[in-house]
Amino acid sequence: MSKKVWIISSRRMKIYIISAMAIFIMAGGFLVNRSVFPVFSTEESPAAFYRADIEEKKVALTFNISWGEDRALPILDTLKENDITATFFISGAWAERHPEITERIVEDGHTIGNHGYRYEHYPRLDDDEIVRDLNLSHKKIKDVTELDVKYFRPPHGDFNKTVLEKIEQFGYSTVHWSVGGNDWNNPGVEQIVANITEDVEPGDVILLHASDSAKQTGDALPSILTELKNQNYSFVNIEELISQANTEVEEIN
Secondary structure, eight states: OOOEEEEEOSSOOOEEEESSOOOOOOTTTOOOOOOOOOEEEESSSBOEEEEEEOSSOEEEEEEEEOSOSTTHHHHHHHHHHTTOOOEEEEOHHHHHHOHHHHHHHHHTTOEEEEOOSSOOOGGGSOHHHHHHHHHHHHHHHHHHHOOOOOEEOOGGGOOOHHHHHHHHHHTOEEBOOSEEOOGGGOOOHHHHHHHHHTTOOTTBEEEEEOSTTOOSHHHHHHHHHHHHHHTTOEEOOHHHHHHTOOOOOOOOO
16 A cells, blocks of 8 residues: 655645755855755645654654753653654754753654744744744754754744745754644643544654653653553654655645
8 A cells, every 4th residue: 555645735736755955055144954854845835744644553752842851851761761762853942051961862862853942933933033043943953962953843833834935945844743642731641641542543743742841741651652562553763754655645624
């Protein structure tokens, strides 16, 4: 059976997944991201990856983090104990304030993604402000990790066509999510576990939070991992999940 990349888009369009990307040279002093990675764009407009339609029971575990240091370390310990790697979308300001934890994320084999610098709603910013935030967040993360990160998740998960265009021009792939634990709202450990494990499907991108405001995520994580393993799911990094999918067309209204 064929596999599909699902995108967030308003019209039916053809998707091109490019296995390698040339350097983007941007006007106005853009910082250039030179990494080689799949690019999710279309003939008519950019798009955001949020799940792969595959048969294999694989999921990508992702965490957003922009504030605090108390919740992140126990989550990292749990992932290490279970030999699972995830993707951490971190803000540039957080990486700047917590270089030791950022370095631990890299050392443990997790993927780092960019989550902006100021944690602003990008659609509310003008183009120059978006560019400045992308530049600054990219630089701060690279200062700590020495990595040119290649995946971006807009702050608050908030974006529109213009925002996606700026992110793509900068050289990032935008990654959204398909299943969320609503853990930022602290609904209770059992509810967080249920939010993930009752709705998950093969190819999903799972969203959790490692900021200090998400007080129950660390307690919920072991049960999430155990339950998904019992359902015969394996955990892969976002790049592997993306690479599993061929290009087909889907209409997302």
